[in-house]
Structures are given as structure tokens and as C-alpha cells.
Amino acid sequence: xxxxxxxxxxxxxxxxxxxxxxxxxxxxxxxxxxxxxxxxxxxxxxxxxxxxxxxxxxxxxxxxxxxxxxxxxxxxxxxxxxxxxxxxxxxxxxxxxxxxxxxxxxxxxxxxxxxxxxxxxxxxxxxxxxxxxxxxxxxxxxxxxxxxxxxxxxxxxxxxxxxxxxxxxxxxxxxxxxxxxxxxxxxxxxxxxxxxxxxxxxxxxxxxxxxxxxxxxxxxxxxxxxxxxxxxxxxxxxxxxxxxxxxxxxxxxxxxxxxxxxxxxxxxxxxxxxxxxxxxxxxxxxxxxxxxxxxxxxxxxxxxxxxxxxxxxxx
Amino acid sequence: xxxxxxxxxxxxxxxxxxxxxxxxxxxxxxxxxxxxxxxxxxxxxxxxxxxxxxxxxxxxxxxxxxxxxxxxxxxxxxxxxxxxxxxxxxxxxxxxxxxxxxxxxxxxxxxxxxxxxxxxxxxxxxxxxxxxxxxxxxxxxxxxxxxxxxxxxxxxxxxxxxxxxxxxxxxxxxxxxxxxxxxxxxxxxxxxxxxxxxxxxxxxxxxxxxxxxxxxxxxxxxxxxxxxxxxxxxxxxxxxxxxxxxxxxxxxx
Numbered sequence: 001x002x003x004x005x006x007x008x009x010x011x012x013x014x015x016x017x018x019x020x021x022x023x024x025x026x027x028x029x030x031x032x033x034x035x036x037x038x039x040x041x042x043x044x045x046x047x048x049x050x051x052x053x054x055x056x057x058x059x060x061x062x063x064x065x066x067x068x069x070x071x072x073x074x075x076x077x078x079x080x081x082x083x084x085x086x087x088x089x090x091x092x093x094x095x096x097x098x099x100x101x102x103x104x105x106x107x108x109x110x111x112x113x114x115x116x117x118x119x120x121x122x123x124x125x126x127x128x129x130x131x132x133x134x135x136x137x138x139x140x141x142x143x144x145x146x147x148x149x150x151x152x153x154x155x156x157x158x159x160x161x162x163x164x165x166x167x168x169x170x171x172x173x174x175x176x177x178x179x180x181x182x183x184x185x186x187x188x189x190x191x192x193x194x195x196x197x198x199x200x201x202x203x204x205x206x207x208x209x210x211x212x213x214x215x216x217x218x219x220x221x222x223x224x225x226x227x228x229x230x231x232x233x234x235x236x237x238x239x240x241x242x243x244x245x246x247x248x249x250x251x252x253x254x255x256x257x258x259x260x261x262x263x264x265x266x267x268x269x270x271x272x273x274x275x276x277x278x279x280x281x282x283x284x285x286x287x288x289x290x291x292x293x294x295x296x297x298x299x300x301x302x303x304x305x306x307x308x309x310x311x312x313x314x315x
Numbered sequence: 316x317x318x319x320x321x322x323x324x325x326x327x328x329x330x331x332x333x334x335x336x337x338x339x340x341x342x343x344x345x346x347x348x349x350x351x352x353x354x355x356x357x358x359x360x361x362x363x364x365x366x367x368x369x370x371x372x373x374x375x376x377x378x379x380x381x382x383x384x385x386x387x388x389x390x391x392x393x394x395x396x397x398x399x400x401x402x403x404x405x406x407x408x409x410x411x412x413x414x415x416x417x418x419x420x421x422x423x424x425x426x427x428x429x430x431x432x433x434x435x436x437x438x439x440x441x442x443x444x445x446x447x448x449x450x451x452x453x454x455x456x457x458x459x460x461x462x463x464x465x466x467x468x469x470x471x472x473x474x475x476x477x478x479x480x481x482x483x484x485x486x487x488x489x490x491x492x493x494x495x496x497x498x499x500x501x502x503x504x505x506x507x508x509x510x511x512x513x514x515x516x517x518x519x520x521x522x523x524x525x526x527x528x529x530x531x532x533x534x535x536x537x538x539x540x541x542x543x544x545x546x547x548x549x550x551x552x553x554x555x556x557x558x559x560x561x562x563x564x565x566x567x568x
Contacts, residue, residue, distance in 0.1 A: 088402040104323030
């Protein structure tokens with residue numbers, strides 16, 4: 001598959017001395033939906049901002065469609081549309097004017113038919129003569145998307161696209177992203193919601209503290225990340241796991257008072273039912289039980305510690 | 316050249332001017348008319364001719380320069396400061412536009428507006444005083460050169476300023492005093508010798524003097540020097556603006 005964005009050794013140290021990115025290497029494939037997953041302050045926006053030309057890199061190289069983003073910025077930027085995280089719009093412009101402006105800014109001749117279709121797709125058509133300051137937050141977000149798509153980019157960056165967005169817009173946005181992908185547009189989105197990455201992406205990159213700690217296909221990663229945990233408070237402490245239950249990979253905690261079972265959240269998990277039946281058969285009674293989904297924080301902690309133990313590399 | 320972008324930014328800026336037409340056109344016209352009434356007619360009637368023209372007529376080039384300078388600076392500074400302030404500038408920075416195209420469109424729009432205002436003020440002046448323009452081509456030349464140079468200065472100011480206070484303070488504390496003390500209302504020949512020397516360090520003197528020469532053929536300093544100084548300002552401002560855009564000063568972290 002062709003690489004459309006190639007990032008190598010990308011670092012950014014802000015004037016404050018903060019290292020936002022530490023030698024990131026990443027290749028984005030043409031036509032994929034790539035989710036950059038990470039907690040707040042991980043470097044997601046910095047990475048996007050450098051590729052789009054909003055932030056100067058401290059070191060490293062980025063090419064977009066084979067064009068260096070600094071030496072050949074014109075060709076590189078013409079391929080990109082960016083939807084920023086913040087709702088930043090000119091208050092007094094109308095929807096139509098601001099979208100036309102964006103198209104011109106990116107060097108494309110006027111095409112009212114295309115823009116009309118775009119506004120219709122984003123349910124903005126009946127607002128086209130409204131001034132931006134009269135629009136709701138959700139509508140402004142749609143306008144920002146329309147602006148980013150106004151010049152028919154091949155690559156779309158969505159920075160935290162669903163932060164503070166209502167259910168309807170979220171659904172519309174996901175539909176739009178799929179439609180764009182079907183038309184061959186590469187979509188890169190940042191998020192700190194696992195579910196969002198799971199719903200949308202073909203591939204996921206996990207970034208934390210300025211380092212890209214892992215890039216994988218969604219299916220593989222979700223198996224790794226999406227685990228659940230069942231904790232049983234036992235009626236009587238166990239000294240060891242009974243041999244009949246050895247197949248479940250159980251662990252004891254709290255000095256034998258708790259039995260912990262990790263399992264996959266995906267699909268129908270008949271193993272869970274089996275386990276409970278086996279416990280019953282073995283005569284192990286429990287006073288209470290709880291299941292927890294591993295939080296993103298847990299996952300980051302485990303991924304980072306895994307990395308620090310010298311196990312898995314970044315790619 | 317990305318002409319579509321230049322056109323888009325230029326028209327966007329001119330649309331902003333249209334939206335604020337009243338304050339941007341009416342205010343300077345009224346202010347200038349008041350100057351003519353007060354200084355030209357009321358006080359000017361008691362002032363003898365200056366350098367061979369009536370005081371009212373003598374005022375016209377200075378007043379136009381005063382407006383041209385302040386309007387160029389304020390238009391251009393606001394034009395680039397506001398997107399920075401509202402953060403809509405992300406779009407400009409991510410667009411395939413060169414530094415030259417950015418400057419051309421923003422400075423071009425600001426200069427257009429201040430030149431339009433100057434023409435309106437000139438037209439207003441004809442209602443108050445008899446005017447003659449001896450060197451119309453030079454007049455247009457100085458008008459263009461000054462409008463472009465000081466729109467560039469405004470552009471620089473708009474990038475430099477990180478709050479509204481700074482944006483307004485520089486015109487108020489630097490530009491306005493320099494214009495008032497730059498011979499807008501008097502010939503520097505009227506000053507005591509010491510102050511005449513001090514005044515020669517004021518860059519605005521050369522602009523006003525050259526501009527007035529294009530009207531009446533008399534000047535405080537030789538017109539060649541005025542032209543040279545105007546070109547020098549242009550070169551300095553082009554240099555600073557280029558440096559700012561190249562390094563991303565206060566635009567790109």
C-alpha cells in the first residue's frame with residue numbers, strides 16, 4: 001500500500017522547554033482512516049500541527065504525497081484539509097462566504113456546484129446565508145469541516161472531532177468520514193476515546209508523552225486493549241488456584257480473598273459462563289463480583305511499562 | 316503565484332472594510348473637516364501665508380499624510396492581529412500561500428483602504444481651500460509608497476502585538492506624536508534651530524515634506540531625500556516582515 005504521509009524522527013521542543021514530541025516515526029497509508037489515540041497533552045495536536053504547517057518542527061522530516069512540508073510546502077499543503085479542535089470562526093462572515101474563502105485560499109478556482117453539494121451533505125445548506133456568530137456550536141463544527149473539505153483535499157485531519165459534539169453530529173461525522181474514505185480520501189483523526197478509535201479507524205497509533213509507543217491494525221490492538229477483568233470476592237480465602245480451573249489463567253489477589261479473571265470484551269464470551277459453572281462445581285463460593293473495563297490510563301501504563309522493560313518496540 | 320488565495324484574502328479584507336464603512340470612512344472625514352474649520356478657517360485666518368500658500372492650503376498635504384499613516388497602520392495591524400486573536404489564522408498558516416502572497420494581500424487591502432480615504436479627504440479639502448497640485452505623478456507616487464510602507468508597519472505591529480492594548484498603544488504613543496511633530500501643521504523652518512535639528516530625526520518629516528512638495532513645489536528637505544527616506548522605510552519594513560514570516564515569529568510556536 002502506498003504511503004501518503006511519511007514522518008521520520010520528528011521532534012518538537014517548545015520555547016518553554018517542553019518536549020512535545022520525541023523522535024516520532026510514522027507512515028500513513030493512502031486511503032486509510034488512522035486514529036491517533038492518546039491522553040490530553042500526549043502530543044497529538046502538536047504532531048498534526050507540524051504536518052499542517054502551524055508549528056515549526058525542532059527536528060525530523062515530514063513528506064506529504066512525497067512533498068517535503070517545508071521545502072515544497074505548496075504542493076504538500078494543497079493536499080491537506082484541517083479541522084481544528086477549537087471552534088474558531090470569523091463571527092461576521094456568512095457560511096457561504098467563509099467556505100468560498102477557504103477554497104480560494106487553497107488555490108482552487110470557484111466551484112459553486114461543488115460547494116453547494118458539500119453544504120448539503122453537511123446539513124448546512126439552509127444556513128448558507130447565516131452569519132457564523134448566529135450558529136450553534138455543532139453547526140460551527142460542521143462549518144469547519146466544510147471549510148476543510150472546500151478545496152477537495154486528499155488528506156483530512158480531524159483534531160478531536162467529537163469533543164463536545166452531540167450524538168447526531170457524531171453519527172453524521174462518522175458517516176462522512178466513511179464516505180470520504182470510500183472516495184479515496186485519507187483521514188487522520190485524534191481522539192482520547194478508545195471507542196471512537198474503535199468505531200472509526202483502520203489503524204491506530206498510541207501516543208503518550210510525545211512518543212508513539214505503538215501502531216497497529218485496529219483488530220489486533222483492540223484485542224490487546226479492550227480486555228475486561230472480573231473480580232470475585234471469595235467467601236473463603238484460597239491458598240492456590242484449584243487445578244480444575246488452571247485453563248482460565250486466573251490469579252489470586254488480596255491474600256487469596258479475591259480471584260481475578262481477565263477476558264476479551266469482544267464477541268460472545270462463553271468462557272465466562274463456563275468459569276462460573278466450574279466454580280460452582282468446585283464448590284468455590286463468592287460473596288460479590290465486579291467487572292471492570294481496562295481504562296485508557298491502565299492501558300497506557302501497561303504499554304509504557306512494557307516498553308520500558310525493553311519488550312515491544314514502537315513499530 | 317496562488318492568485319486565488321491573494322484574491323480571497325484581499326476581498327475578505329475589503330469586505331471587512333465595507334462592514335465597518337461608517338467608522339472607517341466617516342470618522343476621518345469628520346475629523347479632517349474639523350481640522351479645516353478650526354485650524355484652516357478660525358485660526359488659519361490669523362496666520363500669514365506659509366511658504367507662499369495660505370495656511371489652510373498648507374495644511375492639506377499634512378492632514379492627508381496624518382490620515383494615511385494612522386489609517387495604514389491601524390488597518391493592516393488589525394487585519395492580521397484579529398485572525399491571530401480569534402485563532403482563525405490556523406487556516407492561513409496551513410494554506411499553500413507564500414509569504415509574499417500573504418503580505419501582498421493583507422498589505423494591499425490595507426493600503427487600498429487608506430488610499431481611498433486619502434482621496435476622500437483630498438476631495439473634502441477642496442470644499443474648504445483652493446488647492447493646486449504641481450506634481451500629480453509625484454503625489455500619487457508618495458501616496459502609494461507611504462500607504463504600502465506604513466501598511467507593512469501595521470502588518471508588523473499586528474504580528475508583534477499579543478493583546479489589544481499593545482495594538483492600540485503603538486499608534487497612540489509613537490505614530491500619532493511623530494506625525495504631529497513631523498511638520499503636518501507647520502513648516503519646520505518655523506522652529507528654533509535646535510528643534511529643527513531634532514525634527515530631522517523624525518522619519519515622518521521626510522514623508523510630509525515630500526508630499527507637500529508635490530502639491531506646492533516647496534519643501535523642508537530636498538524631494539530626492541524625501542523619496543530616498545520613503546524607499547528606506549519600505550526596505551526596512553519589507554525586511555522585518557519577511558523575517559517575521561520566515562521564522563514564524565509570534566505566528567508559529
